[in-house]
Amino acid sequence: MPSYPFRSHSQDSPGADPVEAALAGDESLVELRCAVIVARGEDVLLLRRPGEGPAKPGRPDGEVWVLPGGRPRPGEGMLACARREVAEETGVVVMPDRCAFVADVIAPDRGRRCVELVFVARVGAREEVTLAGEHGVEPAWMSLERVRQVNLRPPIAGFLPDVVRGRAQTAPYLGNLWRPEGAENEPGHGSGGVLDDATRPSEPRRGTWE
Incomplete structure (x- = not known):
């Protein structure tokens, strides 16, 4: 099964937090992922993760695309986690101020469940932004039209236009x-x-x- 959304830094970093490492083996826990819809005009900032999905025509390396985000560290608030993850994974500093939506991602065998809290942030359409991704991920701006054509996890492409264009209701954090x-x-x-x-x-x- 593809690792998203149950991937954590404990899988990639030998010096990972011991609390994360201990929790990683508890299949009964609900995992939390804090993500951000970073919008610039009609574009959204996404991460490309090769090799995490099945290989298909047009996707020979099994690429998946996700919103930047990750799991909170012990004692870290959800908004702080979202800001940190975006900066680490993309090099972009954002200040999310609203919650766009919450999504459940439950494995077919019901053995694992992830709750994804999705914030929204905006970058000026003319603002110069230099992207810098972590090892194994590739950040990129993608048009709303293109987002519908890629393997986006979870499949939220249909919800993004209203959020990006400011037509969707959002909630305060x-x-x-x-x-x-x-x-x-x-x-x-x-x-x-x-x-x-x-x-x-x-x-x-x-x-x-x-």
Whole structure:
């Protein structure tokens, strides 16, 4: 079975985080992938991954295309993960501010499940951007028309035009809502403002999200 979307850096990097390595063998877990639709005009930023799909006419190397993204590190917020992954995989620095949609990707044998949280970010149509991919992936701008013709995983090509053109409804990302007990009256608590992903206590404390 192709590795997407269950691929993680622990499969590629000998110095991978030990927590990721430990979780990789737990088939009962729901995996989380934070991805970004990076739009520039009518183009979308995608990653080409050769050898991860079946070889077919026109795709002799079994290429698949995916949105840039990956799994959060321990203690890392979802928005911070999305920004980091885009920068690492493409060299592009973005500031996603809305959530476009959430997708389930469940293996046919129901043994593994990935939830993909997809943010949206925009790059100026005339902005000069230099792409720089990680080993084994090739970032590229692709037109919405072309996206429908490639092997995109998961198959979300039909949803991209409305998102890219600003016609789709999006949702805010509320950030880290953990608060120490007794902090209900602190400034910003329950205000609805987006919290920075790094906002968390310096040491473990009892807390609540209610």
